[in-house]
Amino acid sequence: MDLRQIRYFVAVAERGGFSSAASALNIAQSALSRHVKDLEDELGGALLERTARGVVPTESGKLLLERGRWLLGMLDDIKEEVRTDNREPTGTVRLGAPASLAELFYAPLVKMFSERFPRVRLELSEGLTEVMSDRLIRGDIDLAIVTSPQPNKHLVYDTLVTEQVFVFGPPGDPLLARGKLTRKEFGNLPRAVVPFGRHLFGPGVPSSVKVESSTPLKQIAAMGLGYGTLPFSGIHHEVREGKLSAAALPWIRSDRVLAMARGRHMTRATREATGVLKELCQDLIQAGKILPTP
Numbered sequence: 001m002d003l004r005q006i007r008y009f010v011a012v013a014e015r016g017g018f019s020s021a022a023s024a025l026n027i028a029q030s031a032l033s034r035h036v037k038d039l040e041d042e043l044g045g046a047l048l049e050r051t052a053r054g055v056v057p058t059e060s061g062k063l064l065l066e067r068g069r070w071l072l073g074m075l076d077d078i079k080e081e082v083r084t085d086n087r088e089p090t091g092t093v094r095l096g097a098p099a100s101l102a103e104l105f106y107a108p109l110v111k112m113f114s115e116r117f118p119r120v121r122l123e124l125s126e127g128l129t130e131v132m133s134d135r136l137i138r139g140d141i142d143l144a145i146v147t148s149p150q151p152n153k154h155l156v157y158d159t160l161v162t163e164q165v166f167v168f169g170p171p172g173d174p175l176l177a178r179g180k181l182t183r184k185e186f187g188n189l190p191r192a193v194v195p196f197g198r199h200l201f202g203p204g205v206p207s208s209v210k211v212e213s214s215t216p217l218k219q220i221a222a223m224g225l226g227y228g229t230l231p232f233s234g235i236h237h238e239v240r241e242g243k244l245s246a247a248a249l250p251w252i253r254s255d256r257v258l259a260m261a262r263g264r265h266m267t268r269a270t271r272e273a274t275g276v277l278k279e280l281c282q283d284l285i286q287a288g289k290i291l292p293t294p
Contacts, residue, residue: 003075005039006068008032009047013065016054089269094123096132097145100214100234101256104289105145105280112276120269128212136261142270144259145277147231158258158274160281163231164291165252168244170224176247186249189227218244231256232291233284253293256281 011021012032022029040047047061057065097105106124113120125141132144137154149157167186169176175189211217214234221228222243231254238244258277260266266274284290 001039001042003072005035006064007072008035009039009061010065010068010072012036012048012055013057013061016056018055088119089117089267089272090119091267091269092121092123093143093267093269093273094125094141095143095145095273096125096127096135096141098128098132098147098214099126100230101145101147102126103214104233104284105277108280108283109273109276112280113273116276117269117272120272122273133259136259139261139264142260142266143273143277146257146259148255149257149259154262156260156262158260160256160258160278161285161290162293163233163254163256164293165229165231165249165254166235166246167227167229167249168218168235168239168246169221169227171222171242171245173224173245176245178247180248180250183251233289236289236291256290 008021008025008027011025012018015021015024018029018032018036022032025032036048043060043064045060046058047064048055049058049061095109102124110122110124113122123141125135127135129144129146129149132141132146133149133152133155135141136144137152145160149155167176167181167189175185211220214230217228217230218235218238220226222238229249229252232239232246233256235244235246239246258274260274281290285292
């Protein structure tokens with residue numbers, strides 16, 4: 001049994017006769033009859049019977065007609081998906097990320113997409129890792145760049161990079177001058193300001209204030225009101241401009257992860273976005289804006 005035989009059988013059953021089916025298929029009626037007969041021989045019984053109203057499927061024929069229509073429809077869908085995939089990508093890609101990662105990725109992402117895929121529309125949003133994960137599951141966004149997410153059976157993770165985490169404070173802070181802190185030294189810091197979800201950086205992080213966004217976190221630390229913790233990519237700009245001082249916390253790591261909903265179909269535009277994000281991550285590492293763990 002092959003797809004051609006199934007297509008021929010469906011045509012005869014739907015049109016109620018060999019003559020009209022042969023005309024629609026543009027083949028000889030004798031050849032059509034032979035193909036259907038071969039199919040009946042292979043399946044071990046009659047699939048069509050003649051009545052006063054024309055040719056109608058037998059009970060076995062009705063089953064084959066139902067399954068054959070589904071199979072041919074699926075084949076047509078596959079053809080259309082492949083044709084679409086071979087064309088220039090179009091549509092919308094909805095991407096979410098925490099503020100620190102949005103600041104790092106979004107501008108170069110827009111530049112690369114405008115040059116390579118001008119027909120794709122980007123919708124970019126910001127939010128905490130937990131919020132972005134929930135939005136992925138609900139289908140509100142297509143992709144998310146998140147930080148050390150908790151295991152979730154509804155999501156698939158692809159790690160972009162594992163970053164070194166730093167503690168940061170005001171410019172010239174003497175407690176951070178050595179460039180690296182031990183666990184004990186970190187635990188003795190007088191005040192800490194940490195982002196919500198601080199457990200993502202590991203247990204034992206002291207805190208007196210929690211803020212949702214990295215921007216006020218850095219502003220509070222720069223004023224000498226507390227110490228914050230972020231991967232280097234979140235503070236590279238301020239450290240290089242002398243607006244913050246920082247010291248590495250060698251025992252803490254931060255996984256930057258590309259998250260997707262498990263089992264959800266990815267359009268070509270979305271697949272292209274994942275490739276561009278991975279490429280951008282490597283560019284940012286080369287530029288010294290992301291500092292991977294050793």
